[in-house]
Amino acid sequence: MDVKEVERLIKISKERPLMPETYIPWHLEPAAEDVFLPEILTSLQGLEIYHTLTPVQKLELGRHELVQVIASYAWGECLFCLFMTRHILTLPLDHIEHRFLLRELIEEFRHQEMFGQAIAKLGGNPIKQSGMHKFFGEFSNKYLPADYLFMGSVSVELVTDVYGNYARRSPNIYPVLKKMFDLHNIEEGRHILFTKSLLKEYAAKAGYIKRTAYSFVILFNILFVRTMYVKKEIFERIGLENPDHAYKLARANFKKKFSENCLKDIIAFVDSWKGFNRLTRWAWRSVLGANV
Ligand SMILES: [Fe+2]
Numbered sequence: 001m002d003v004k005e006v007e008r009l010i011k012i013s014k015e016r017p018l019m020p021e022t023y024i025p026w027h028l029e030p031a032a033e034d035v036f037l038p039e040i041l042t043s044l045q046g047l048e049i050y051h052t053l054t055p056v057q058k059l060e061l062g063r064h065e066l067v068q069v070i071a072s073y074a075w076g077e078c079l080f081c082l083f084m085t086r087h088i089l090t091l092p093l094d095h096i097e098h099r100f101l102l103r104e105l106i107e108e109f110r111h112q113e114m115f116g117q118a119i120a121k122l123g124g125n126p127i128k129q130s131g132m133h134k135f136f137g138e139f140s141n142k143y144l145p146a147d148y149l150f151m152g153s154v155s156v157e158l159v160t161d162v163y164g165n166y167a168r169r170s171p172n173i174y175p176v177l178k179k180m181f182d183l184h185n186i187e188e189g190r191h192i193l194f195t196k197s198l199l200k201e202y203a204a205k206a207g208y209i210k211r212t213a214y215s216f217v218i219l220f221n222i223l224f225v226r227t228m229y230v231k232k233e234i235f236e237r238i239g240l241e242n243p244d245h246a247y248k249l250a251r252a253n254f255k256k257k258f259s260e261n262c263l264k265d266i267i268a269f270v271d272s273w274k275g276f277n278r279l280t281r282w283a284w285r286s287v288l289g290a291n292v
Pocket residue numbers: 077107108111184188
């Protein structure tokens with residue numbers, strides 16, 4: 001690990017903390033033209049059926065799906081905080097990794113509070129994660145070795161970062177959400193740098209089998225994230241005539257859009273330590289629709 005670089009990251013985190021309480025203009029209410037999620041990220045955009053939605057239904061689709069996205073972030077980050085807390089117990093207090101992870105924990109807890117506050121501000125009602133997600137999330141968090149969990153975390157951070165970038169750069173995004181994504185982007189950028197630096201050593205030491213295993217762990221993490229956002233209940237809430245049918249179309253559409261829009265950075269990362277090989281490539285193609 002590049003100690004100097006990690007010292008720099010710790011210093012920024014301490015000297016320039018971004019407090020959601022003051023950084024985000026919570027007092028602002030959404031203006032009439034504001035959206036909650038850029039259309040490109042909503043599950044139905046790009047389909048014929050999207051044109052049959054009224055402007056209010058489109059706005060509501062974005063609001064519900066955005067709430068689902070940030071509620072999933074908060075849950076995933078809470079799980080990762082559990083792991084980091086256990087992990088730093090194995091390291092001395094003055095260890096550079098311990099010291100950085102304390103900063104990351106502080107920031108991740110603030111993020112969870114921020115996401116919760118944003119959901120409340122939007123009058124959101126997140127749908128609980130499925131039993132499958134709950135099981136795999138908790139099981140892997142408890143039993144996977146640290147290097148695999150860091151691989152998982154950096155992959156989730158890389159794809160959610162792309163997601164956030166679309167949202168914060170959208171011209172008519174509700175300002176509260178813009179600042180929320182700005183804050184998250186800045187702090188997650190540091191977490192990504194740290195984790196990549198940490199994983200460089202693991203990846204350098206890894207042989208064919210281990211790199212294959214890392215690649216699969218990342219693939220499953222991305223699949224895990226991708227399948228948390230699109231929910232049938234949302235189509236019922238916005239009053240679609242046939243929510244089952246819309247859900248089926250939306251899932252396939254979202255898979256396609258997600259692979260087109262959100263996988264570039266993670267593919268470059270996996271490629272950097274030769275994580276694509278004969279055993280993994282087919283899975284990335286068929287499960288994630290990735291162009292690798
Ligand atoms: Fe975060």
